Amino acid sequence: MSMKLVKGVLYGEGEHHEKPKQTHIIIIGAGLTRLLLAQGLRKLNARLEAEGQSAPFTFSIHERDESSFYRGGGFSLNIHWALQQLYDILPEELSARIFDQMGSFTFLNLQTGEPALKTTIPPGWKGARMSRVRFLQLLMTNLDIHYSHRLSQITFPTDDTVRAHIENGDQETGYLLIGADGTNSVVRRFVYGAENSKNTQLPIRMLNCRSEYPLEELKACLRVDPHLFHAGIPCKMAILCSLFWICRRRGRRTETPSDPPPELPEQLAWLKHMAKHWANPVHDLIYGMPDDSIVQVIRVQEWMPNDANRRPTDGRITTVGDAAHLMTSFRGENANHGVVDVAQLLALLAPSGNKPTDLKEVASTYEKEMVQRSRPPTVKAQEACLDANHYSKITSDSPFLS
Numbered sequence: 205m206s207m208k209l210v211k212g213v214l215y216g217e218g219e220h221h222e223k224p225k226q227t228h229i230i231i232i233g234a235g236l237t238r239l240l241l242a243q244g245l246r247k248l249n250a251r252l253e254a255e256g257q258s259a260p261f262t263f264s265i266h267e268r269d270e271s272s273f274y275r276g277g278g279f280s281l282n283i284h285w286a287l288q289q290l291y292d293i294l295p296e297e298l299s300a301r302i303f304d305q306m307g308s309f310t311f312l313n314l315q316t317g318e319p320a321l322k323t324t325i326p327p328g329w330k331g332a333r334m335s336r337v338r339f340l341q342l343l344m345t346n347l348d349i350h351y352s353h354r355l356s357q358i359t360f361p362t363d364d365t366v367r368a369h370i371e372n373g374d375q376e377t378g379y380l381l382i383g384a385d386g387t388n389s390v391v392r393r394f395v396y397g398a399e400n401s402k403n404t405q406l407p408i409r410m411l412n413c414r415s416e417y418p419l420e421e422l423k424a425c426l427r428v429d430p431h432l433f434h435a436g437i438p439c440k441m442a443i444l445c446s447l448f449w450i451c452r453r454r455g456r457r458t459e460t461p462s463d464p465p466p467e468l469p470e471q472l473a474w475l476k477h478m479a480k481h482w483a484n485p486v487h488d489l490i491y492g493m494p495d496d497s498i499v500q501v502i503r504v505q506e507w508m509p510n511d512a513n514r515r516p517t518d519g520r521i522t523t524v525g526d527a528a529h530l531m532t533s534f535r536g537e538n539a540n541h542g543v544v545d546v547a548q549l550l551a552l553l554a555p556s557g558n559k560p561t562d563l564k565e566v567a568s569t570y571e572k573e574m575v576q577r578s579r580p581p582t583v584k585a586q587e588a589c590l591d592a593n594h595y596s597k598i599t600s601d602s603p604f605l606s
């Protein structure tokens with residue numbers, strides 16, 4: 205096949221091949237948003253079939269790793285303001301297994317072990333706190349995923365198609381390619397170029413720890429909150445310690461933060477050294493961390509979409525979730541935006557009347573809304589992150605709490 209390069213994008217010339225179905229969608233990545241999107245497409249197809257149309261959307265999912273939990277399970281996740289959209293996206297048999305439950309918001313003083321701030325969730329405010337592993341397992345129900353399929357290149361073989369090139373030599377052609385490939389998205393890099401797609405690193409260091417304790421040892425923590433609390437130390441050195449059951453993370457802020465050791469067992473020794481004078485229940489929790497704890501360094505990064513930097517992709521490529529907008533986790537919002545990305549896309553994909561869905565129009569309408577929606581909360585999440593790591597700024601006015 206002969207290809208020509210225009211503005212860094214490879215276009216096919218006179219290629220003859222069997223075209224896929226008009227509505228074939230290629231999804232890259234096996235994270236939260238891609239699973240949601242696939243479940244939403246299943247539900248949409250079922251609805252359209254029930255209305256007498258043959259299943260209009262075909263889709264394929266390509267994940268670089270050999271399994272969904274290859275890099276560890278991760279943390280706990282809050283879906284709050286997007287909970288209703290989450291219920292709406294999922295087929296009923298799956299949404300029935302998500303329960304709304306939120307506790308309080310408690311911030312402990314690590315010198316005294318007493319709450320420095322405690323707020324209750326306003327009446328009527330709904331949210332679900334879930335283990336990320338269990339949530340992903342639920343979302344994987346009945347989905348066919350191509351594992352060990354790392355996207356390496358994207359080309360446009362004809363005027364209206366897009367092709368995903370997989371590192372192992374496989375290829376897949378469709379009409380819309382959706383990048384749900386997370387923080388360091390290859391799809392984002394393709395659309396925005398190497399320089400404009402780079403994440404910005406914030407001056408915060410975070411360790412995500414996963415340990416298992418006998419229930420007895422967690423009782424003091426459970427009395428503070430049944431799911432999670434945050435804690436900080438009122439001194440010049442900035443430290444935030446957030447604890448989730450059973451997942452917890454911890455960060456530190458200075459202008460030039462010192463990096464924690466990259467590996468166990470030094471990470472555990474470093475954590476214990478930091479916690480030496482902290483009050484209970486956090487002190488004992490850290491000193492009781494088993495040697496087989498899983499500790500991950502989390503990069504606190506952000507990235508905002510900007511239309512001015514986009515390459516022309518003619519509505520054949522779009523992104524959702526962290527690939528589309530990356531914000532710090534200090535307001536627990538990015539997955540909520542991922543849910544809304546998927547909800548918006550699905551609403552646009554649903555055909556209205558007899559008019560067939562125009563995938564290009566879907567992509568460009570979705571992009572406009574997504575870019576406008578996701579930029580302001582990225583700024584707020586940055587403020588929340590910096591405030592959360594600065595004890596005196598933890599007030600009810602801070603975006604960390606409001």
Ligand SMILES: Cc1cc2nc3c(=O)[nH]c(=O)nc-3n(C[C@H](O)[C@H](O)[C@H](O)COP(=O)(O)OP(=O)(O)OC[C@H]3O[C@@H](n4cnc5c(N)ncnc54)[C@H](O)[C@@H]3O)c2cc1C
Binds near residue numbers: 235236266385412525
């Ligand atoms: C500590 C922490 C706590 C958080 N808590 C919350 C919270 O409480 N509430 C909230 O709303 N958000 C929270 N977030 C954010 C939330 O976890 C993310 O927004 C969400 O997981 C992003 O989902 P995603 O599908 O976009 O990306 P991911 O879940 O990262 O999935 C991306 C997938 O793409 C795959 N991939 C990457 N490159 C390729 C390639 N080239 N080819 C094929 N596949 C590829 C990866 O292997 C991965 O499976 C938190 C984040 C962190 C770090």
